Amino acid sequence: ETGVTQTPRHLVMGMTNKKSLKCEQHLGHNAMYWYKQSAKKPLELMFVYSLEERVENNSVPSRFSPECPNSSHLFLHLHTLQPEDSALYLCASSHDLDSTGEKLFFGSGTQLSVL
Amino acid sequence: GQNIDQPTEMTATEGAIVQINCTYQTSGFNGLFWYQQHAGEAPTFLSYNVLDGLEEKGRFSSFLSRSKGYSYLLLKELQMKDSASYLCAVMDSNYQLIWGAGTKLIIKP
Numbered sequence: 001e002t003g004v005t006q007t008p009r010h011l012v013m014g015m016t017n018k019k020s021l022k023c024e025q026h027l028g029h030n031a032m033y034w035y036k037q038s039a040k041k042p043l044e045l046m047f048v049y050s051l052e053e054r055v056e057n058n059s060v061p062s063r064f065s066p067e068c069p070n071s072s073h074l075f076l077h078l079h080t081l082q083p084e085d086s087a088l089y090l091c092a093s094s095h096d097l098d099s100t101g102e103k104l105f106f107g108s109g110t111q112l113s114v115l
Numbered sequence: 116g117q118n119i120d121q122p123t124e125m126t127a128t129e130g131a132i133v134q135i136n137c138t139y140q141t142s143g144f145n146g147l148f149w150y151q152q153h154a155g156e157a158p159t160f161l162s163y164n165v166l167d168g169l170e171e172k173g174r175f176s177s178f179l180s181r182s183k184g185y186s187y188l189l190l191k192e193l194q195m196k197d198s199a200s201y202l203c204a205v206m207d208s209n210y211q212l213i214w215g216a217g218t219k220l221i222i223k224p
Contacts, residue, residue, distance in 0.1 A: 004157070040123065042214035043202070090157070098210040100145045101165065106157040 003027040006091050006107035013081065014115055021076040021110045023091030031097040032074045033104070034066060037088040049074065050097040081114045088112070117141045119215035121203050126221045127193055135188045135201050135218045143208020149177055149188045150202040152217070158202055161188070190220075198222045 004025045013019050025032065034046040048056035049068040063085075065077040074091055088111050092104040120138045127133040139147070146165040152158040164170055164179035164186060176189040190197055203215040 040216055042119065042216050043204075043212075045212070100206070100210070101163050102210075103148065103160045103163065104150075104158075104212075106150075106159070108155070108157045111155075 004091055004093055004105050004107040006110055008110055009108065010111045012113045012115065013078070015081060015083075019078045021078070021089055023074040023107055025072055025093040025105070027093060027105060029093035029095050029105070030071060031094045032068060032071075033092040033094075034074065034076050035090040035092060037090055037109070043090070048097065055097065078112075083114050086112055086114045117207065117213045119203055119205060119213055121215040121218045123216065124219045124221065126223060129193055129195060129222055129224050131193050132189065132191050133193060133220065135190070135220065137186045137188070137203035137215055139184050139186070139203075139205045139213070141205045141207045141213050144181060145206040145208065145210060147179055147186050148204045148206070148212070150204065152200045152202060154199070161201075193222050195222050195224070
């Protein structure tokens with residue numbers, strides 16, 4: 001248990017569906033992240049929030065829409081996804097942003113399959 | 116561009132020692148991390164090196180040479196539960212984490 005909880009663990013959706021991924025951290029951290037993990041590829045940073053404000057959006061398609069209603073919760077809203085979006089989506093948190101040695105605490109991820 | 120290289124897969128025997136290498140080319144350096152990820156689970160932090168040398172933590176050790184852009188993770192007295200992927204990541208001068216693709220370690224009895 002890392003203190004970061006993600007739901008659902010698995011999700012299968014059609015290309016026209018709308019779904020949301022949820023992440024909750026119980027660590028009192030100020031920064032939260034969404035990563036995409038594809039097989040045999042490096043982790044891809046998608047979004048970063050610090051104190052509920054989005055500070056980074058790494059050229060992610062608009063079919064992915066993040067939301068951070070408070071410092072403990074992070075959502076990723078999915079709409080009209082493509083099959084190449086199938087991957088493991090990981091949420092992470094850290095105490096602060098842009099700090100040397102700041103380690104990440106990850107959730108177990110949502111394994112997403114787009115049909 | 117920025118790049119992290121680590122072997123895709125390694126195999127080792129229970130009870131033995133294995134060394135997983137990581138080489139990097141980044142814009143600046145603010146430390147190197149190793150994470151362990153069991154299949155279907157969250158990556159978990161193993162070690163952080165910012166100065167040259169060896170950091171030992173139980174059966175696991177991590178080494179860094181900044182001049183060579185090189186690190187390794189050393190696992191001793193291997194156990195079956197050490198079968199996992201090991202992720203190397205470097206924090207660059209902008210505090211961005213640059214990730215390797217991970218090394219899948221298979222432990223055989």
